[in-house]
Amino acid sequence: MGKTLLHKAWDQHTVRQLPSGQTQLFIGLHLVHEVTSPQAFQMLRERGLKVRMPERTFATVDHIVPTDLTERPFIDDLAEQMMVAIEQNTSEFEIPLYNIDDKRQGVVHVIGPELGLTQPGMTIACGDSHTSTHGAFGAVAFGIGTSQVRDVLATQCLAMDQLKVRRIVVNGSLSEGIYAKDVILHIIGQLGVNGGVGYGYEYAGSVIEAMSIEERMTVCNMSIEGGARVGYVNPDQTTYDYIKGRPHAPKDFDRAVEWWNSMASDADADYDDVVEINGADIGPTVTWGITPAQSVGIDQALPELGDYADAERVVVQEAFDYMDFKPGQKLAGTKVDVAFIGSCTNGRLSDLREAAKVARGRKVAAGVRALVVPGSQEVKAAAEAEGLHEIFEEAGFEWRGAGCSMCLAMNSDKLQGRELCASSSNRNFKGRQGSPTGRTLLMSPAMVAAAAVSGEVADVRGLVN
Amino acid sequence: MENSSVIANVTGSAVVVRGGDIDTDRIIPARYLRTVTFENLGEHVFEDDRAQGDHPFDEERYQGASILLANANFGCGSSREHAPQALTRWGINAFVGESFAEIFYGNCIAMGLPCLRVSAEDMQTLMAAVELDPAQELVVDLEARKVRYAGGAVAADIADGPREQFIKGNWDSLGQLLDAGDQIGETAAGLPYTNGFAVAG
Numbered sequence: 001m002g003k004t005l006l007h008k009a010w011d012q013h014t015v016r017q018l019p020s021g022q023t024q025l026f027i028g029l030h031l032v033h034e035v036t037s038p039q040a041f042q043m044l045r046e047r048g049l050k051v052r053m054p055e056r057t058f059a060t061v062d063h064i065v066p067t068d069l070t071e072r073p074f075i076d077d078l079a080e081q082m083m084v085a086i087e088q089n090t091s092e093f094e095i096p097l098y099n100i101d102d103k104r105q106g107v108v109h110v111i112g113p114e115l116g117l118t119q120p121g122m123t124i125a126c127g128d129s130h131t132s133t134h135g136a137f138g139a140v141a142f143g144i145g146t147s148q149v150r151d152v153l154a155t156q157c158l159a160m161d162q163l164k165v166r167r168i169v170v171n172g173s174l175s176e177g178i179y180a181k182d183v184i185l186h187i188i189g190q191l192g193v194n195g196g197v198g199y200g201y202e203y204a205g206s207v208i209e210a211m212s213i214e215e216r217m218t219v220c221n222m223s224i225e226g227g228a229r230v231g232y233v234n235p236d237q238t239t240y241d242y243i244k245g246r247p248h249a250p251k252d253f254d255r256a257v258e259w260w261n262s263m264a265s266d267a268d269a270d271y272d273d274v275v276e277i278n279g280a281d282i283g284p285t286v287t288w289g290i291t292p293a294q295s296v297g298i299d300q301a302l303p304e305l306g307d308y309a310d311a312e313r314v315v316v317q318e319a320f321d322y323m324d325f326k327p328g329q330k331l332a333g334t335k336v337d338v339a340f341i342g343s344c345t346n347g348r349l350s351d352l353r354e355a356a357k358v359a360r361g362r363k364v365a366a367g368v369r370a371l372v373v374p375g376s377q378e379v380k381a382a383a384e385a386e387g388l389h390e391i392f393e394e395a396g397f398e399w400r401g402a403g404c405s406m407c408l409a410m411n412s413d414k415l416q417g418r419e420l421c422a423s424s425s426n427r428n429f430k431g432r433q434g435s436p437t438g439r440t441l442l443m444s445p446a447m448v449a450a451a452a453v454s455g456e457v458a459d460v461r462g463l464v465n
Numbered sequence: 466m467e468n469s470s471v472i473a474n475v476t477g478s479a480v481v482v483r484g485g486d487i488d489t490d491r492i493i494p495a496r497y498l499r500t501v502t503f504e505n506l507g508e509h510v511f512e513d514d515r516a517q518g519d520h521p522f523d524e525e526r527y528q529g530a531s532i533l534l535a536n537a538n539f540g541c542g543s544s545r546e547h548a549p550q551a552l553t554r555w556g557i558n559a560f561v562g563e564s565f566a567e568i569f570y571g572n573c574i575a576m577g578l579p580c581l582r583v584s585a586e587d588m589q590t591l592m593a594a595v596e597l598d599p600a601q602e603l604v605v606d607l608e609a610r611k612v613r614y615a616g617g618a619v620a621a622d623i624a625d626g627p628r629e630q631f632i633k634g635n636w637d638s639l640g641q642l643l644d645a646g647d648q649i650g651e652t653a654a655g656l657p658y659t660n661g662f663a664v665a666g
Binding site: 014016018019020021022024026028035036039042047052053064078081082085119121127143144145146147148150151155156157158159161194197198224225227250251252255259290291311312315318408410427430431436437 | 483484485486488490491494495496498499500501502503512513514516517537538541542543544545546547549564566567568571572575576585624625626627629630635638639641642643645648649652653655656657658659661662663
C-alpha cells in the first residue's frame, strides 16, 4: 500500500515522537505577520531564547496596514504600534521583513508563493488559519496560534497530532462562469464547516488538475472553513512551472523536481476517506448565512428549516435572522451596499483579471461602494502593467494598496451598520467585516464584480458570455 | 525551561454559551487584535454578541464562572490565540463542549486550558442543570474523564496525550520541543531542500 503526500512529508519531517503521543514535526518555512507574532517574540525574550532558524523565517505586514494612506506613522496609533513592534522584533531576532515600503510586501499567503518560498513536500506554518493556501503546491501547511508561533520561532518545530487524509475528487469539468471559489464553497457546503476536523484534505480529480496554481490556492485557502487545518494538491508540471525562476526557487531545479515528484501521493495510497464530487453539479455559489457552509447556487432557492437535522436548525434560524433572509427565497436580485475584491482567497492577478472582464465598460451601480485590494504589491504592479486598474477605476471601483483590508477589517476598511457586502473573501461570520451587525455574501471575484455593476446579487454568466 | 503546572481537574461554576459554530471573530472581534500583548482582551470578550443584549457573559448568575459549556464546533475560524486568551482573562479555565475547532483546541492545550468533549445529549443535560442552578460547582475531572455536577456525572472525552500532559503538568509544548536538542538539526539536514537539493534526500 502506497502513501499520501501528507504521510510522506510527515515522516520525513518527524524529529521524534513526544511523550504526549504527538509528533515533533520540523517546519521548513515559517511565515510571520504583525498581528499574531508580538506576544510570541515577547515569550522568547522572557525565556531567554533566540530564533532557531532565522533563515527559514520570513515576515511581512498585511492584517492591519491601511490600503489607502500608507505613509508612516499610520493614522491609527494602535496599527502604528504593531508596525513598530514587528520592526523591532524582526531586527532584534534577525529575520527578513518585507515592510510596507518594500515591493515584496503583501498578504502573507500571496507573497510566500510569489517569492518561491512555498515549495512542494515542505512543512509550512504561519500564525494565520489560511496558511492552508500553501497546500496548493503540495506543501503541508498549518495555521497556528501565538504560543505555537513561539514554538516554531524557538525550535523550528511544532507538536502536532497525526492527521487522517480525506481525498476529495472533483471529476468532470467546470462550465463557463464557474470558478475555483465556487468549487470550494460547494465542497464546504457538502461536507460542512466541521467535516474536516482531524483531516487533511487532498484535492484531486480532473477539475483540480486543470486548475492554475492560483486557482488551487483559492481552493486550499478555504480548507479551514471546512474544519480541515491542512489542504493540498499533489504537485505537478503546473506547480513546477509556477515556481521556476522565482527568487527563492531551487537553483538545482531538476533535482528539486525529482524530489517533489517523489513526494506526491502514490497511485495506491491509502486514504481514510474518499469523497467524489461532479464538477458539472457546481454552479456560481454564494453564501447566504453566517458560516461558509451556508451557501446555494445562484439559481437555487434558500433552504427550508426542514431540510436540516434538528441539531442544526438553531444555527440555521440564527443565520436567517441575522442576514434578514427567508427560507425559500432566491439571492439573485438582493441589493448590495458594498463590493469587496481581494484577500488571500481571491486577491491574486488571475482573480483581478476575471473581475476586470466583468467590470470592463460597465459602471458600479449607484449607491454601491466597491473596492479592489490587490493581494500584494507585486500583484498590484502586474495588474497595473496590463491596465486592470484603469478598467476598475473607470467603472468606479477604488483601486487600493496591498493588504488584508475588508476581509477582516482590522484597518479602516469596514462595513457600516447593516450593510450587505458581496465579498471575494473567506468568512461570512457575524461582524467579520468590521460592523458588528454587517452582513457578508461570499462569492467569486467575478460574481462580486457582477454584483457591483448590477447593484444586486447577479449571475455572472449573464455578463461574461 | 518548563512553564507548566499540574491540572488534574478544574472546579468551579459554569457559564452556558449556547449555539453551534461560535467562531473566534465573535469571541474576540478583530479590532481588538491591534495590540502587542494579550493583557486587556478579557474586557472585550464576545463584545459584539454582548452588544446585541442577553449574553450569558453579562448575566449576574454566571459571574465568576470558570468552566464554559459549549455546543458543537466551538472556536471555529481564525487561528487567533487571542480568543482563548480573552476567555481565560474573563475567568475561564476549562471548556466542555460537544466539539471544538482544531486550531482553537490546539491553542487551548498550549495555554494549559483543558477542552473536554461530551455527547450532545449529555451537553443538553449539563446545560439544563447549570441553567437551573447556576451556583452549583462542577468538577471537570481529567483523571476520571468525567464532568461531575450536582445531579451526577457525565462521561467526558479527552485524548490520552493532552490528558497525561495536564495531569503530569508537562503541557508546555516549548519545553518538550527544546528537549529534542540536536535531533532538530539532524532532521533538517536530512531534508533535500535544506541543502539546495545538493544531496539526495
